Amino acid sequence: MIKLLLPDGSSRMVENWISGKELIGGLETALKKEVVCLKVNGELKDLDTQLPADAEVSLVRRSDPEALEVLRHSAAHIMAQAVKRIFPAAKLAIGPAIENGFYYDFDLPRPLTPEDLTVIEGEMKKIIKEDYPFTHRLVAKEEALASLRQAGEKYKEELVAELEDGEISFYQQGEFSDLCRGPHLPSTRYLKAFKLTSIAGAYWRGDSSREMLQRIYGTAFFSREELDHYFKLLAEAARRDHRKLGREMDLYSTDDQIGPGLILWHPKGGRIRQVIEDFWREEHRKNGYEIVYTPHLGRRSLWETSGHLGFYQENMYAGMEVEGQEYLIKPMNCPFHIAIYQSRSRSYRDLPFRWAELGTVYRYERSGVLHGLLRVRGFTQDDAHIFCRPDQMPEEIDRTLAFCLAILKAFGFKDFKLYLATRPEKSVGAEERWAAATEALRAAIEKTGLPYAVDEGGGAFYGPKIDLKIKDALGREWQCSTIQFDFNEPERFDLSYKGSDSQDHQPYMIHRALLGSLERFFGILIENYEGAFPLWLAPVQAVVLPVLPANLDYAGEVYDWLRAKGIRVELDSRNEKIGYRIREAQVQKVPYMLVVGSKEAETGQVAVRTRKEGDLGACSREELLARMEKEIREKS
Template identity: 60%
Template sequence: MPVDPNNDPYYRLRHSLAHVMAQAVLEIFPEGKVAIGPPIENGFYYDFDLPRALTPDDLSTIEAGMRQIVARDVPFLFREVSADEARQLFHDQPYKLELIDGLAQGLDENGETAKGDTVISTYRQDTFEDLCRGPHLERTGQIDPASFKLMSIAGAYWRGDEKRPQLQRIYGTAWNDQAELEQYLWRLEEAKKRDHRRLGKELDLYSISDEVGAGLILWHPKGAMIRVIAEDFARQAHLKAGYEWVFSPHIGRAHLWETSGHLEFYKESMYAPMDIDGEAYYAKPMNCPFHIQIYQTHMRSYRDLPRRYAEYGTVYRYELSGALHGLTRVRGFTQDDAHIFCRPDQVEEEIGRALEFSLYVLRAFGLSDFTAYLSTRPEKYVGAPEDWERATAALERAVETHQLPYQVDEGGGAFYGPKIDLKVYDALGREWQLSTIQFDFNLPERFGLEYIGEDNQPHRPYMVHRALMGSMERFFGVLIEHYAGAFPLWLAPVQAVLIPITDAQIAYAERVRQQLVEAGLRVEVDTSRDRMQGKIRRAQLQKVPYMLIIGKKEEEASAVAVRLRSGEDLGAIPLDACLARMQEEIANRT
C-alpha cells in the first residue's frame, strides 16, 4: 500500500533503502533492468527485470551488498534534469525511458494525468542514479545496518498490466533500529500463529468447500456456537437500546433494485438474475431496501420517529476470486445491519446513541482500542448542503463527545451521505474496519419516504445505516486472530472438559457434567483411553479454558482438580466453588 511522505515517519528511510537495494541488485546483475521502487506500509519494494529467477538465497547476498553500501556513508544527491538529459542518462533502461516519455507528456508514474507540473528529477547515491522525486535521507550512513531485512520475492506485471512483462519484485522491511525490526518480525510470526484460516481448521470452527463454492462459509458446530452466543448477546443489547428486530428475504424483484439504484451503480457486485414467473429477481447485496419497505407499510407521524430496525441479514456480493480471504473477504455474509429513520431534529441524538452502542458492544468482546474516520461531502453529492453540514457536524460531535481519536477524510464520503468508520486495533495492533455509521440522503428521496410533521404536512425523514460488527464472518475472523483462538470463557464453544483419571470416575464425571450443563455451562467429558496428560494436552490444543480432572479423592470430596489452559494448576476445588468461579467469569465477560 503506498504511503504519504508527509505523514509517514519512516518514508525517507524506506525510500532510501529501496534505492540502496536497487544498487546492490545491479552490482550483482549489471545487465539487469530496473522499474520502480516505492516505500510502502511497513517497508519497501523494487521491481526488476533480471537475467534469471531469484531464489530466497539471493536475498541474503543482496542484503550483504546493501550493508556495504550503507557502510560507505555516501550522500543522496538530488538534481533536476531535462527530458533529453534523462533519456541519455537511462538510455539502457527501457522501463525508465517509458516513465520519462510519460513525464515529458505531463503524465505521472501510473500513466495518468499528473496533478500540477511534472518535473523530471533524480537522486544519486554512490554509483546508482534513479528517477525520483524523493525525499530521501541525507546519507546512507544514517541507516542502521541492523534495522532492515529483505522479506520475499514475488512476480509483478509492469504497471500492473498482465499484458506487459512480468518482473521480479523484492520486498523489504525497515525500521529505526534493530529492536523495532525484531518487534515487527515477532508480530509477523505471531500473526501467522493467529491466522484464522489455520486456527479455523485446527479448532474445527468452519470450512469452505469447493463443492459449495468459493467465498461461502460452512459454520461447524463449535464456530456456530460462538456465533450464536455473539448474536444472542448483541440481539438482547439491541432490544435494550430501542431497536426492533425484523427479517427480510434473500431475493427481491429487479424493480426494487432499480429504484434503490443498485442496478445502476452496483450491478458488477451483484449476482446474475434468476427468472421467477417471468420476472427477474436478484440475490440481495444489501438489506436497506427491505427495511425501507417495512417503513413504508404505514404512514408515519413525527411522533412515531425514530424507528430503529435491526436484522442479521445475509447478503451476497460478487468478489473476484483473487480477493477472497478466509472469513474476512467472502461472497455470502451476514450483516448485523440496522437502519434508523428519524426527524432532522433527532439526528444528533441518534448518531450519539448509535456510536455509544457500537462502542459498548465491541468492548464487550474485548475490543477497546479505536480510531474513527470521518468522511465528508465529495464533489458530487445528493441532498442539500445544509443537510450535509448538519449531518457531518452531528458525526463530528459524536466522536468528540466520546473522546475518540479521529481523522477527517475530506471529500471521502459517498455521494449519498457522510459517515463514520470505526476501526479497531487487535491484540497485535493491527487495524480492522468494523463499524460504520452512514447518513443517506439518496434512498429516502428515491423511495419517497415521508412522515407527517406537527404542521400536518409531509416531510422527508433522515435515514442512517449502521453496521456494528460489519459482518458475522469478518467479525468472527477478527475475534479468532485477536484471541489467537483462546476465546474468553463466555464465548468459548467448550468451556470445560472433565477428565476422569480412570474409568471408575466416569460415572461421577457424567454427574458433574449434568450439574454444570444445568447451570448453563458447555461441558464435555473425555472418556478416551488416553492417559491423563494426553487428555490435558488435547484440551489445551483445543484451547478449552478449564480442564477439570477427577480422581478418586476428588470424587470422594465432591470436588474437581482445576487446570487452566494457560497451564496454571489451581489444585482441588469443591465443585460448587468451581462453578461459582466460572459463573462470575462469564458474567463479567473477562
C-alpha cells in the same frame, strides 16, 4: 541566525550560511552519530543541505519515526540500484517507504523468483559496503525529461511530465540516479539491518487497466534487534492466523464442492456465533431497536429502484428467472428495510425507527481477494437502519456511536480510531443535508474524546460516514463498524412521513453495522484471542476428566450438573492417561479442566485446572460454578 532545537528541549543560535553538516559538526559525538537528517522549518532535509537564513532546525535522530521512513526510502533506492545492476534493462516505477518497510516497482524482462531476492540482497550489501553518499541535485524539467527518455525510463518520464515546470529533484548514489524528493541517509553505509520479503504484482499507478509491474517488498530497521523483533511479530501473527486456528479448533471450514468464500460454521464455531448473536439481540433490544427479518431475494425492479443495478451490479450475482420475472440475491439489506417503512404511511410521531437484522447477503468478490473469514462471498451483516426526523438526527448519531463502542468493548477491544469521511466530488443529496449530517457525525465523534482523522472526500456518494477501526492484541487495525448516512435511497424510494405541518417530509436514513459481518468479526476475534476465547465465548467452557474409568459415574454426575446449569461442558472419558487428556484440552484452549478421581468422588468436589493458571486444587461444585458465572458475567 539559525535556531537549532536540541532533543533535550534547549536551543542554540547559529550563524547563517552554513550547511547541515557544518551545523551538526558542533554537536557532541554521541548525538552526532544519532542524526539521520534534519527538519528545516518543519520540512525534512538531507544533512548536506544548505540551510536558508533564519531557519528553525531540529535534528531527526534514529529513534524518530521520520528517521525510519528515511532509512526505508533509502533502502528502496539501494534495492533499485542493485536491481539495475542485475537487470540493466529494468525500468523504474516508484519506490516509497511504507508502514512496515518499503517497496519498489519495476518493469523487468522476466518474472522474478525467490532466488532473485537473495541475489539482489547480496548486491545491496555490496552497495552498502561501497558506501556511496546520497547526493542531491536539481535538474531543469526539459533536461530531466530528455535524459529519462534517452534512458528508456518511461515511467519516470511520465511522472516528471506531470510535475510543475521548474527544477526537478534527483538523488544519486554511485552510478544510480533516481527522481526523488528526498531526503535520504547521508550514505549507503547507514543501512545495516534489512531484508527483502516478497515479490508481488502491482499495477502501474494502481490502475488495473495499465501495465502490471513487479513489486519487491522489503523491510529495514536501524538495528538487527529491531529487524528480528519485526520477524518475531510476523511469526506471532502466523500463530494467530484464524485460518490455521479455525481448522485446528474445528470452528469452521470451506469446501471446494460448495465454492470459495462460502463459510461452513462447524458446531463449535456455531456455539460462539450463537453467543455473539444472543448478546447482540439482547443489547439491541435494550437500546431501542426492533428486530426484523427479510428475504434473500428480490425482484429486479427493487434493485433498479434502489440504484444497486447501477452502482453495485458488478458485485451482485446474476439474477434468476422465476415465472418470467427476474430475481436477484441481495448484496445489501437496505431496500428490504425500506420496503417495511413503505408498508404503511408514517407520521412524525412514529419516528425514529431503529430496525436491526442479522441479514445474510451475497456479494460477488473477485477470486483473488478472498481471504479466510475476513473476505468472503456470503456473510451476515449485523445491519440496522435508522429512519428519523432532522431534529432527532444528532441524538441518533450520538446513541449509535456510543452503542457501537459499548458493544466492541464487550468483546475486549479497547483501542479505537475513528475516521470521518466527508462528501466526495461525485455524490447525490442536498448540500444542507450533507452539511448537517457531517456536523452531527463530527460532534458525536468529538463527544467520545477518541482520536479521529478526517478522510476528506472519502464518504460514499450517497452520504458521509464514520468508520471505526479497532486495534487487536498485536496492535493491528481492523475496520468493523460503520455508520453511514444515505441520501440516495430515501429519494429513490420516495420515502416520506407526515409532519406536524401536515406536509410530507423525507426522513434521514442511517445505515450502521457494529460488528460489520459476523464472519469477519469472528475471524478478528479468533486472531485477537489466539483462539483462547474468554469464558463467555468459549465453545467448550469446561471439560470433565475422570482419572479412572471407576470415576466415570461421578464424572457423569458433575457433567450433568454443570450442563443443567447452562455451562458448555464436555466429558472426556477416553481410555487415555489424565496427562494426555489435559494436554489435549489445553491445546484446544478449554478454559476449565475438571479432574475428578476417587478423592473428589468421596468429597463431592472437583479438582480445578484452568487454561491460564494451571492446577488450582479442589473446591466444591458450587464454588466452581460461582467462579465461572462471575467470569461469564464480567466477560473477562
